[in-house]
Amino acid sequence: MIQAAIILFSALTIGGALAVLLTRNVLYSAFFLLLTLLGVAALFVLASADFLAVAQIMIYVGGVLVLIVFGVMLTHNSDPLSRNNQRSNAVLTNHRSWLWPLIMAGGMFTVLYQVLSRGLFVIINREPKYQTTVDTIGRQLMTEYLIPFEIAGILLLVALVGAAYLAMPKQEM
Amino acid sequence: METSTILIVAALLFSIGLAVVVVKRHAIVVLMGVELMLNAANLNLVAFSQYDPDRLQGQMMTLFVLVVAAAEAAVALAIVLQVYRHFRTVQLDEVNELNN
Numbered sequence: 001m002i003q004a005a006i007i008l009f010s011a012l013t014i015g016g017a018l019a020v021l022l023t024r025n026v027l028y029s030a031f032f033l034l035l036t037l038l039g040v041a042a043l044f045v046l047a048s049a050d051f052l053a054v055a056q057i058m059i060y061v062g063g064v065l066v067l068i069v070f071g072v073m074l075t076h077n078s079d080p081l082s083r084n085n086q087r088s089n090a091v092l093t094n095h096r097s098w099l100w101p102l103i104m105a106g107g108m109f110t111v112l113y114q115v116l117s118r119g120l121f122v123i124i125n126r127e128p129k130y131q132t133t134v135d136t137i138g139r140q141l142m143t144e145y146l147i148p149f150e151i152a153g154i155l156l157l158v159a160l161v162g163a164a165y166l167a168m169p170k171q172e173m
Numbered sequence: 174m175e176t177s178t179i180l181i182v183a184a185l186l187f188s189i190g191l192a193v194v195v196v197k198r199h200a201i202v203v204l205m206g207v208e209l210m211l212n213a214a215n216l217n218l219v220a221f222s223q224y225d226p227d228r229l230q231g232q233m234m235t236l237f238v239l240v241v242a243a244a245e246a247a248v249a250l251a252i253v254l255q256v257y258r259h260f261r262t263v264q265l266d267e268v269n270e271l272n273n
Contacts, residue, residue, distance in 0.1 A: 002175065003175065003178075007178070010178060010182040013182060013186060014182060014186065014189070017186055017190070017193075017209055018189060020189075020193055020205055020209070021189055021192055021193050021196065026199055026201060029202055029205060030201075033205050033208065033209075036186075036209065036212070040186075040212045040216060043179055043182065043216060043219075044215075044219055046179075047175075047176075047219045047220050047222075047223050048223045049219045049222065049223070049232050049235075051232075052215075052232055052236065052239075055236065055239055056215075059239050059240075059243050060212075060239075060242075063243055063246075064208065064242065064243055067246055067247060068201060068204065068246070068250070070250075071204075071250040071253055071254065072201055074254060074257070075200075075257040075263045077261070098196060100195075101195035101196045102192060104191070104192075104195065105188040105189065105191050105192035108187070108191060109185055109187075112187070112188070113181060113184060116177060117177075117181075128223040128224055128226075131226060133226075133232060136227070136228075137229060137232060137236070140228065140229060140233055141233075144228075144233075145233050152240045152241075155240065155241070156240060156243070156244055159243075159244035159245075159248055160247070162248055162251070163247040163248050163250070164251075166251035166254075167250075167251040167254050167255065169258070170258070
């Protein structure tokens with residue numbers, strides 16, 4: 001049962017990622033990225049990380065993806081570059097080479113697959129315990145990871161101020 | 174074995190993310206490829222973390238990776254917006270000068 005669910009959500013994740021790679025429409029690839037992120041959240045649940053699955057859905061789907069869709073819409077060009085040959089690298093933009101990137105990605109996956117299939121992970125032979133992780137994560141955040149937690153808060157503040165400053169129009173600077 | 178399935182899915186996701194970063198010419202799609210690679214790393218961390226239920230070090234690391242990914246996406250999209258205002262395009266091959 002769990003095995004079937006893992007296969008299903010893995011197919012969802014990989015299919016979404018492949019669609020991001022293959023489609024040429026930027027908005028479609030944003031929506032296929034949504035599919036991939038939801039599949040990853042489901043795999044988090046199946047790997048007994050329930051809090052992280054909720055955090056993934058809230059941060060990625062609710063935050064990052066909305067930001068990406070806003071970016072796609074704000075940078076939408078009504079004059080598509082396929083018809084605009086005046087630009088300096090229009091040929092390079094419209095005819096991309098697929099061979100070397102795919103050889104590189106395929107080679108990397110082959111190497112990783114060989115390593116993963118030959119590797120002997122001793123801890124995997126232990127049986128995982130399915131239990132809620134929320135209280136453990138809360139305890140860890142307030143004890144062992146207190147300083148990284150505070151630094152993450154400061155990083156988010158700095159990113160907020162920096163992004164607002166960078167996105168400001170030039171004449172108001 | 175469930176864990177090795179998740180690890181292989183993460184390896185495949187990382188390879189696809191790498192291909193997206195290299196193949197695509199649109200700046201926002203390149204950012205999506207970076208997000209795919211970060212998700213693959215998170216999947217690895219979570220897959221190994223379920224055998225460590227007392228300290229959950231992998232899941233804590235994943236939590237901080239999520240925070241850094243959110244900050245990265247916000248700053249990168251602000252930069253993409255400024256690039257679009259300046260060059261009127263976000264195709265990466267045509268943004269080829271520093272001083273215009």
